[in-house]
Amino acid sequence: MTKEDTASRLKTAAHWYAELREPDADHRTWDAFRAWEGSDPANRAAFRQVEASLSVLEGSSLAAPGAGTGYDSSDTYTADRKPRRARLYWLTGIAAVLMLAVVSVVTLNPPAAPAVQVYATAIGDTRDVTLEDGSHVTLNTDTELAVTYSRSERRIQLAHGQALFSVMKGTRPFIVAAGGSETRALGTRFEVYRGPDDVSVTLVEGSVSVLPERAGQGEPETRLGGARAGTVLVPGDRLVLRGGAIQSLSQVDTSEALAWQTGILQFRDVTLAEAVTELNRYSDTKIRVDDPALAAEHLSGAFPAGDQEMFAETLKLFLPVEIRRRGNEILVEPAGGA
Template identity: 40%
Template sequence: MKACEKPAPDESRLEAAAHWHARLQETDLPIETWDEFVLWREVPENAAAFAQLEDALRMLDVSEMAGRSEHDAGDGARQAGRRFALNPKGVLLAASAFVALSSTLLIATGRQGHDLESYETALGEIRTIDLADGSHVTLNTDSRIDIDFTARRRNITLTEGQAYFDVAHDADRPFIVAAAESRTTALGTQFEVYAQPGQVSVTLVEGSVVVSEIKAATGIRGVLNALGQGDDSDEGHILAPGERATLVGDAPVRVEPADIETALKWREGRIEFRDMPLTEAVAELNRYSRRQIRIGDADIARERISGVFPVGDQEKFLSTLGLYLPIEVVEVGDTFIVDAKD
């Protein structure tokens, strides 16, 4: 699927972003306000406007501008304007300056429209994407990534599915992959991230990465986390090649050895099972096809299986399975029902 390019935000969106930025400075931010902001930011154009405003505030030294805008409030207010919490007039002044200088700022911050992209794969599709920095990403079936490269960071969000990253080395711009409540940081390395419902796993092939849990945060820190700009994560777990980190809910991060050759076989369009319960093997195969396999017999479901199988070819898998187990297969619509032979 073609990359989706996101245009630079218009003035009205930037003004809305400035108002939100000002509201999020409140010390005791009501949860309702935060929920409203999250809903507003779900619109991609709004998210882009807020992100570019953040860059503009940093580049324009908005704290000085905020202090000058409240000149009549005295030295105390001017000093307050220099702190992280910005007053609304200062934010809006910065937004106006940003609109006037948008072309220059977009180049300086590295947030040109073509750098904000999304890629996704259809069911059964596996594809490799060449990124602007020289890195390569291979997406597995039914997966999606959002890419936001700036002058300081290479941010990628794996919104669903599985991706293998071959990262070009750049010591000045860390390569950061967010998936659910996890963040993986690398400079130049090869690793895989697999986001499943309620679980994220990171497998390191080469080099080194730091896998962190993103802590919940409110106010502007929560916003920065959502943008990949914050630091509300734990100190992280440094993985060595051949290790996998698994994050499940609030449980501690589990680090264990990984079978790299087996884990990455999907990049070749094949899946390898080694003494895997049949139910788990079927669940994995079903990821690649609309024609689903369902095990109808409890005893058959408890069997274990080993072997290498092509993805998306359910008939071949079932034919091979029938050579080793006493099964019969009934096809009902797009479903293959597997039962024990009478």
């Protein structure tokens, strides 16, 4: 509620307080008051606040002349009492003072910001986390995210890395923000990977809406009812975004996409360069392929995440390569300098 809303509600409450204290208040006045009070719990709270404060003031030296002591007062008002309008002005002015007091308290003691929980994994590690609403998150290697739950939403900020979300249904939207995109869900299972250059969202179950900062590939931004509309995914969809714009939407095998949970990386017709980039996420030992032609070779297979030595040795079964080790690097080169 804004300051203006608070001031307006207290002013109306003060007006009703004055109306009900007038000797000529009849059943129609009371019926109208009860309709206003019952239309919103905040109205009732505002009236009680005015009632409690003004009932104290009316018994003090600050009271307006002619003030009574309650709704049912049968006191006889003298001819020299202030006009009714003056009484209303007095009560309304007191309500304004109350409003300033309320606003001052809110300003000096603002509501505490929602607590932020940060979760992270080191290179080669994974971690399972159960959130306060029962939702479940599995963090993959070298991942960091921050969780903030407020009254209006459940928000995850993915700083880097990859996480699988199993969202508990609820009335508040579950939002994962990453690299200029927001993925919204109420009850579903999906994965978000934020890499150095792009963000990918893979839907496993249910439905999510992915909202990029801007429409991709030169297409106009989609709007529904004047509001920005996201891309709705179906199970098996993988949406890739770069620079806040949609790059591609494709279907993937979700069992292969989530194989990292078992410690296995599944590759299907990817380049050696792509496979190496993925493998290097799981180990401090980095594989290097400097030869462009070799890096462009395609491969498929399943490999243990983080076992760089095994991958390098396995490559020799499929490609004419030589393996050299230098510190924390494994160099993969064409055999015989070819």
